[in-house]
Amino acid sequence: MMAQLDVRNTIRMGLLAGVVAVSLSMIGMVEAFDQRDVITDVFSLGQLLLFTAPAIVGYMVVQRGKVKAYGPALFGGLIAGVFAALPIFALLILTLIFPNIRAQLVNVSPTLIGILAFGNGQVVGGLLMTAVMGILGLLGAAIYVIPDRIGNPLILGLGWTLLVGVLSEVLLNILRPLLPRAVLRFLFGTKGITFATAVILLILITTGIVWWQEKGREQAKARREAMSSGQQKTRRQVSLGMGLILLFVLPLILGTYLTEVVDNVGLYILMGLGLNIVVGFAGLLDLGYVAFFAIGAYTVGVLTSQGGLGVGHLSFWVALPIAVATSTMAGMLLGVPVLRMRGDYLAIVTLGFGEIIRVLATSDLLKPVIGGAQGVLQIPKPEIFGFTVIQPQHFYYVILAGVFLAIFLSSRLRDARLGRQWMALREDEDVAEAMGIHLVKTKLLAFGIGAAFSGLAGAIFAARLSSIFPHSFNLLISINVLSLIIVGGMGSLPGVVVGALVLVGLPELLREFAEYRLLLYGALLIAMMVTKPEGLWPSPVRRRELRAAEEETAPQIEQVG
Template identity: 40%
Template sequence: MAIRNGTRAGLIFGFIMVFLILIGVPETINVILQEATTNIDVETGQVINTAAFLFVMGVVAGFAAARKEEPDPLSGAVLSGLIAGLITGATTGLMIIILRSLALSEIDLREYLDKLSPTAIESLALRLSPILAGGAHVLIFALSGATGGLLNWIGRGPWRGPVGQMISNTRDRLARLPIVAQAQNSPITRYVVWAAVIAVVMIVPQFLNDYWSFVLGTVGIYVIMGLGLNIVVGMAGLLDLGNVAFFAVGAYTVGLLTAPEPVGVLWDFWTALIFGIVLAGLAGVILGVPVLRLRGDYLAIVTLGLGEIIRILIRSDLLKDFTGGPRGVRDISGPSLFGLEIGSERTFLYFILVGIFLLIFVTIRLKNSRVGRAWIAMREDETVAQAMGINTLNYKLLAFGMGAAFAGLGGVLFASRNQFTGPEDHTLLVSINVLAVVIVGGMNSIPGVILGAFALKGLPEILRQLDEYRVLVFGGLLVVMMILRPEGLWPSQRTRLQFSDEDEPVPIELSSATSAAPTPIKADVEEQKQAATR
């Protein structure tokens, strides 16, 4: 069992490591770590950072190889991790021997794979000769794989039972205290918690510079769009990939109504804001009519096409005089309050935060209303919901309209903050980003949307060098989430209960009395025999 698990994990992680090396991920991480450790010289830093990256990947491989069904948990976990590390190290070591030998022969591999520069190969070889570099890879992965298996055993060791029981008992004792029970059942507690959260969130921008205010503003805009798509996908169960179309409607509405060109209407921002939200909502309803009868993948394909149609029309020569074509719309006006322009990044961040709190309030009210319950019924089973008297067509249009209005607000804020919007701001990647925010965070979960936006839009700004791997990370993250945590990072209570019910097997108990009792069919046969005898 241990040999099989270790071999399987080693082969998988060996191919993963080869793929990561070919696309240049180790070198990118090396650059990031070098920027963080400025006190170490470059050559030593490259060796240390590369060895650390290899060790971490080996620990992950060993941890994944160890399984809890081993007959001897400790030795089985360590052996599985060791075998996984040896196979992974042998795979990468053989690759490094080949690459290092070619590099020493002055063969430039960048003609075929642009990420395999001589510097990158030298770092991966730990500045050693080809044979020593291959052996070093095997040794590092073997040690780290065994360490990962040991950590897996420690994580599921016998200490977890007593500690978990102690934590559970402490929580139960605290819950039985009169003051705690009264606080949990009182609505005042909920209001106090919300007030504290709002106060903390409003204080945070005071400690941020313009760059981080801009980053958090971008995260906030995606939170707004995620809340809208959460209504469509999370509540109503409609897989919509055309969210970017309504984002574009909101952005171009505020741009055309407030910018001096190409229309030159020069309306006030607040009027344009209302028009942007309303027009985006109407566009959602109008574009939702042709797809009312579609479900699942077909709905996703059609909405994706509608989103692309909007983007192509925006940059087409047909509407160039109205939308600005590929040049976009410039000099878009921002909001002003009591004669004061909301121009700085920090001030605009407050404006975005206010919009987020308002939309959270609206979402909670919708979720707890009759409309929200109808959406959830449609998501669970549309046929049954229709049989129960729910007008699914109307509720679908309402979901499309509400989600589009939220996306329109995000587009208005995006365009007014940047004072520009163009066709390249409204590509398919925007819809994919928002959908990933909802899925990774947890569908039908407001905290999940916020957490997903921070994970997918905030972290890439911190790790700027990994920006070119964003699509790869999205795909890998979605696959990992679907396998390991399909309910999301922060699922709703309903979703959490559903997945917990699926994990618990239903016990089947047959008592002696039950087994001795005649079945309904047998009882019917005996009654027929008695009637025939009489």
């Protein structure tokens, strides 16, 4: 097969990248992200957003055509990059012709024009942009052409360096107490990492990966094989122990703000683990999952509140099991009417159930009990042995304990008979029934146990915030939890953790993202479904499913060869 550059396709892809860059600019993302520098005084997050498009497209056009010769490949990358700049150029010219364009396109502000034109006039800036994007496209193509054993590490190195740059604020917060000031000043600029740091990181990571590929992997393997099974076991135990210690000291390293972010992630992990039982294990699509979170939160709120609505003034630790039990009951009760429903119908009914709970919480009907829109206030902080859990760092341990419990229960259930029943149910309800599986019991247990985890998360949530309001329990939470399961990998426990870190943790760290969170979710979900439908950390069954699809096509190849 002759590798050939498809010029029409190259131009089309280039233009597409340009259109993406222009739309990101016109929704205000580029400007908003420009506040944060990735590499101080070199380029900002907004520019990163703009410039990844031509580089990726440059890589993609030559990859698609499998062009391995330097000349055509670099030329293709250049063309793609230049055409990616065209839509931006067009936007700039448009602002020149219609100076009042902002009346229609509100986000096309002078600041944005400044970013797109590198602070020059529109024409000069546009030409500059074309040149920069052309070069980036060329560089993208170049990465594909150079041998894979260097090209791939380079991509990873670039990715990690940029990630460090994007998260520099977080890293600075962590490192500030640990390193002397002079070192910090060398590593971090005013709004990002310094150019020197970026270069050092890129070289270190890239050479590190190259070394690992060429030598390190073999050596590590040889060392592992040389060890006795006992030694291997101790090694595993040691790394497990180190991981646990790290988890325990994490809040001390992270400080208040970051621990709060981690707490949030933890609550989402708890909910994710619960919904994972319902959706991932048993295959029942539940879109009203937030309902149980709300029920858990309101139970603790009403039972412990010192305010007017408080009933019983119980301690948190007494209210907690009651909240979990209430949520479990609610989960099973919801299960009863939807026993005969499948797929889309089930999703719609559960969606309705979630909304009913939220509307009830807001309603005047229940206002005397749970406060309507005013919510439940003055929920006391939990006390344990005379110690009050107040700080995010304290709550971290409560949440950590909950997550550990949930992971333990999930993994035990998955491997138990009930887990098998859920698996059968997910695969084929009719066959499962024909094989003697009690559908009603199996489904209700999935709904109940799933709801229990969510109720636990809700209970902790209520105590952590001290007050709860109905608007905290909207549909978006259900969608977030479902998305993180899908991104992480359906039915996979580590997948839930990874999904929560990516979908909940990252946007919290990058506050600029908050406004574009749903856009990010949408883009990420689409990208995942296209490139890695089994999730970031899939369960063995899902992974096998994909491998199986490949095997089906394999025999034909055998016949040819």
